[in-house]
Amino acid sequence: MSNIVSRILNNCTNYVQLDLPQACALCGARAIGTALCPGCLADLPWLPPAHCPQCARPTPDGSLCGSCLRHPPAFSRSLACFLYAPPIDGLIQQFKYGKNLHLARFFATHFAPQVANRTVDLILPMPLHPKRIKERGFNQAIEIARPLARGLGVPLMIDVAHRLRDTPAQAGLPHDARLKNIKGAFVCDARVKGKRVALLDDVMTTGASLNELARAALAAGAVEVEAWVVARTL
Ligand SMILES: [Zn+2]
Ligand SMILES: [Zn+2]
Numbered sequence: 173m174s175n176i177v178s179r180i181l182n183n184c185t186n187y188v189q190l191d192l193p194q195a196c197a198l199c200g201a202r203a204i205g206t207a208l209c210p211g212c213l214a215d216l217p218w219l220p221p222a223h224c225p226q227c228a229r230p231t232p233d234g235s236l237c238g239s240c241l242r243h244p245p246a247f248s249r250s251l252a253c254f255l256y257a258p259p260i261d262g263l264i265q266q267f268k269y270g271k272n273l274h275l276a277r278f279f280a281t282h283f284a285p286q287v288a289n290r291t292v293d294l295i296l297p298m299p300l301h302p303k304r305i306k307e308r309g310f311n312q313a314i315e316i317a318r319p320l321a322r323g324l325g326v327p328l329m330i331d332v333a334h335r336l337r338d339t340p341a342q343a344g345l346p347h348d349a350r351l352k353n354i355k356g357a358f359v360c361d362a363r364v365k366g367k368r369v370a371l372l373d374d375v376m377t378t379g380a381s382l383n384e385l386a387r388a389a390l391a392a393g394a395v396e397v398e399a400w401v402v403a404r405t406l
Contacts, residue, residue, distance in 0.1 A: 176395055190304060193274050197266060198259050204268065207263075207278035217255040226406045227379050228252040243347060246386035247371065247399040251290065253283040256375050257404040264374055264403060269313050276315035279374075280404045283316075284323045287400055291368065292326045295400070298373040298385060299358065301338035316402060317372045326370070333360040333388060339381075352378040357381070358388040365393030376401040 196209040199255040203209045224232045224237035228250035267275040297313035321328035335359045386397040
C-alpha cells in the first residue's frame with residue numbers, strides 16, 4: 173500500500189512538480205508539498221465502512237441499497253474514498269473550477285489504498301463533452317486517473333470512450349428521466365473487449381452517467397465494469 177502511495181508521490185506530472193502547494197488548501201496552515209495539513213486531513217468525511225457494495229451509498233449494515241435492488245446498475249460494484257460532504261465538496265469544487273490541479277494527486281494518493289486490491293485491466297476516466305473541456309481546459313477525471321493509474325500500475329485509456337452528447341445536470345431528475353436524459357450519451361470502442369474495466373470519476377451523485385458509461389463498455393465487450401469515484405453523495 174505504501175509502495176503505491178510513494179509511486180504516486182514520485183511520479184507526479186509536470187504541473188505538480190512546478191506547482192507544489194505551500195499551504196493547506198483548507199486552513200492555510202503551512203503544508204509544503206501536501207494539499208492538507210495533518211489536522212484537516214484527520215477531519216475529512218471518509219466513506220463509512222458500511223455502504224452498498226454496488227453503488228457505495230452508506231447503508232446501515234453494508235447491504236445493497238433500495239435503489240440498487242430496484243434498478244441494478246450496469247457496474248458490478250463501486251469504490252469510493254470520501255462522502256461528498258464538507259470539506260471534500262469544497263476541495264472538489266476548487267479542483268474542478270478553481271484549477272487547483274495539484275489536488276488531483278491528493279485525491280489519487282488517498283484513493284489508491286481503497287482500490288489497491290482490485291483486479292482490473294484498465295482505468296477508463298469519465299469522458300467530458302468537448303464543449304466542457306473547452307470551457308474548463310481539462311478533464312478532472314483524467315487528471316485524477318493519471319497518478320492513480322501510475323501508482324497502481326494499471327493502464328489508463330483516455331480515448332477509448334467518448335461522450336456524444338452534452339447532457340444537462342442529472343441531479344434532481346426522477347430515475348426514469350435521468351435514464352432517458354443520458355441514454356446513448358457514450359460510445360466505447362472495442363479495446364475494452366474481454367477486459368475488466370474500472371470507470372473513474374470525481375463524484376457519483378445519481379450514478380446515471382456511470383451507469384450509462386458502464387452500459388457502453390459492456391456493449392463494446394467489457395467482461396466486468398466497476399465504478400471508482402473519489403466522493404459519493406449521500
Ligand atoms: Zn489545514
Ligand atoms: Zn446501491
